[in-house]
């Protein structure tokens with residue numbers, strides 16, 4: 001009985017099949033007078049409780065089952081309890097992917113959380129010019145910081161990088177053409193396909209080169225009077241290796257300048273600092289892309305930058321001014337809560353050596369392997385006890401990755417639990433069952449299955465105590481008879 005959200009046991013207890021063809025149900029009024037319903041009304045109000053009772057009685061009537069007033073009130077209480085469960089479910093990301101798009105990407109720094117909190121609780125000067133008392137620009141809150149950190153002349157921001165690309169192309173190239181290499185016509189998960197974004201922006205895509213090789217002359221030959229911009233796109237989530245050729249931003253910038261058209265560089269993740277100190281290959285920083293000659297650079301707020309979702313556009317003053325005048329900008333603007341969090345996140349970059357301590361993304365990236373090992377050793381006995389005798393648990397090496405299309409092929413050595421089925425028969429099914437059991441925990445634990453093992457990478461696990469308490473609720477199928485913990 002999905003509508004009341006009861007388990008089958010509860011349902012059986014609450015609802016008795018009515019042998020009579022004339023089941024007589026109590027009225028809504030009578031049910032609402034029960035002690036339970038009176039209490040519910042005090043907490044949730046008249047409307048919600050009456051609606052729940054009505055639903056329960058309608059359902060019972062439709063199914064020709066009999067209910068007493070107390071049973072109906074009980075069912076209504078369950079109904080309300082289900083509606084109280086938040087859709088925002090906290091999970092443990094033990095996938096090894098630090099910035100997991102499906103798990104919400106970057107976690108915010110405490111400073112950013114405090115700033116967002118302050119902005120939520122207070123009236124703030126969002127678009128207020130203190131010198132004249134008139135109207136200011138909301139982007140001013142972060143413009144100077146963005147310019148200082150990237151070396152850009154000017155900066156603006158919108159909801160996310162997809163919007164930044166869309167807005168940039170629409171402003172520069174609506175009704176005209178934009179030249180892109182075939183090797184850079186990427187699709188990012190969640191329906192971001194460069195050709196589609198281009199079409200939505202009203203710009204016509206001119207593809208040049210081939211999948212693996214694009215030459216300077218390909219761009220050169222494609223330029224016409226209709227060309228509004230050259231676009232370079234970071235091939236975020238893949239690498240083509242072997243017989244390849246692409247044209248650097250520097251070379252493209254020369255070509256763009258010669259023809260007096262802007263060069264736009266969509267960096268995707270983008271980063272404000274070099275990644276080499278984390279043992280990762282260097283991603284182009286925003287300032288490098290600008291000094292290579294890009295007229296505009298777009299990048300995300302919640303990828304390597306480690307902030308909330310946002311899309312930044314930095315570069316030439318005159319182009320940013322046109323972008324800010326585009327009515328589409330108004331539809332993509334960032335609210336005060338995120339602006340506050342973005343500003344606080346960007347401020348942390350003023351002191352780069354503090355980043356690994358302050359920004360969760362960099363903390364995870366730079367986490368020491370010995371620290372991860374110590375965590376694994378502390379958790380191992382709990383893990384072994386929880387999965388039961390049908391599985392073996394080992395601490396083993398695994399590879400973390402950055403995720404969200406940043407440095408796609410580089411990995412960071414990490415450690416985690418490598419859990420295998422004790423019996424090789426049906427091991428695939430046993431591991432799937434185990435992964436399901438972890439996913440069904442009150443705070444779901446998300447790992448991955450690889451090489452006949454369920455792997456839980458511990459790089460992103462910080463709160464061990466809560467993790468252990470959560471783990472005690474694990475119910476493994478096939479292994480449930482072995483252990484004391486009851487069903488949740």
Ligand SMILES: *Cc1c(COP(=O)(O)O)cnc(C)c1O
Pocket residue numbers: 160161162163165188192233234235236237266267268269299300301302310311404405
């Ligand atoms: C991730 C990415 C985007 C989209 O950015 P969002 O902030 O997710 O909207 C666009 N372009 C590239 C190259 C990307 O990697």
